[in-house]
Amino acid sequence: MGKATAQRLARDGRSVGVLDIDRAGAEAVAAEIAAAGGKAIALAADMADRSQVEAAVAETRQAFGPITIVVNNAAVENFAPIGEVTEADWDRLMAVNLKGAFLLIQAVLPDMMAAGWGRIVNISGFGAQIGAPNMALYTATKGGVISMTRSMAVELGSKGITVNSVSPGFIDTPMARRAIEGDLFPVPYEQILAAYPIPRLGQAEEIAAACAFFASDEAGYVTGQLLGVNGGAAF
Structure with a gap:
């Protein structure tokens, strides 16, 4: 989803900082964007580490100037019964999935405040809603993202900064494929999809399209919203 979103924003004319804990992966995406005529740089950081996040933000500013759009997509998963979740699991997922989003927003907020314009898009998750x-730990982090989004929208709206969340359903991503291949769902995944009004896996590009809308000028009167991109699933 992060790759597709970076590519979409670049096609929309944005200069993109591609941030990942895996620099080689970020470099590959940035190279694809550049080959297609876009502007992008590769960045590496552990989202749980403030100093690394701030260094990545500083590198982006140096390359492209003030940052006024951020998409928080970084996440790690955990599939385990609640009785088997360890404190280390809890700390790591909270640090990356929730704290990481907070750290990045806080690092770029001065640029948005100075510009009087900003777009913050946080990727949450359908599991946090139902x-x-x-997945109690993972969905807890994504529920926190939803609540943080709404409160930040209330706080920052008068500053010209919108804050919205995209809530993916069952999207065809490496994370989802690991779960499918590991047989980590309580029923076959085909059975889950069959219950959706649109009975298929979603595509990363469909998440990217939602992010692109929230990042646009046209979405200037849209804030605090949770957009489900989930094939119509509602249960």
């Missing part, structure tokens, strides 16, 4: 077996 619950999911063996």
Whole structure:
């Protein structure tokens, strides 16, 4: 989803900082964007580490100037019964999925405040809205993202900064494929999809399209919203 979103924003004319804990992966995406005629740089940081996040933000400013759009997509997963979740699991997922989003927003906020314009898009998750077996920890982090989004929208709206969330359903990503291949769902994944009004896996490009809308000028009167890109699933 991060790759597709970076590519979409670049096609929309944005200069993009591609941030990942894996620099080689970020470099590959940035190279693809450049080959297609876009502007991008590769950045590496552990989202749980403030100093690394701030260094990545500083590098982006040096390359492209003030940052006024951020998409918080970084996340790690955990599939385990709640009784087997360790404190280390809890700390790591909270640090990356929730704290990481907060750290990045806080690092770029001065640029948005100075510009009187900003777009913050946080990727949450459908499981945080309905619950999911063996994913209490992961969905807790994404529920926190939803609540943080709404409160930040209230706080920052008068500053010209919108804050919205995209809530993916069952999207065809490496994370989802690991779960499918590891048989980590309580029922076959085909059975889950069959219950959706649109009975298929979503595509990363469909998440990117939602992010691109929230990042646009046209979405200037849209804030505090949670957009489900989930094939119509509602249960």
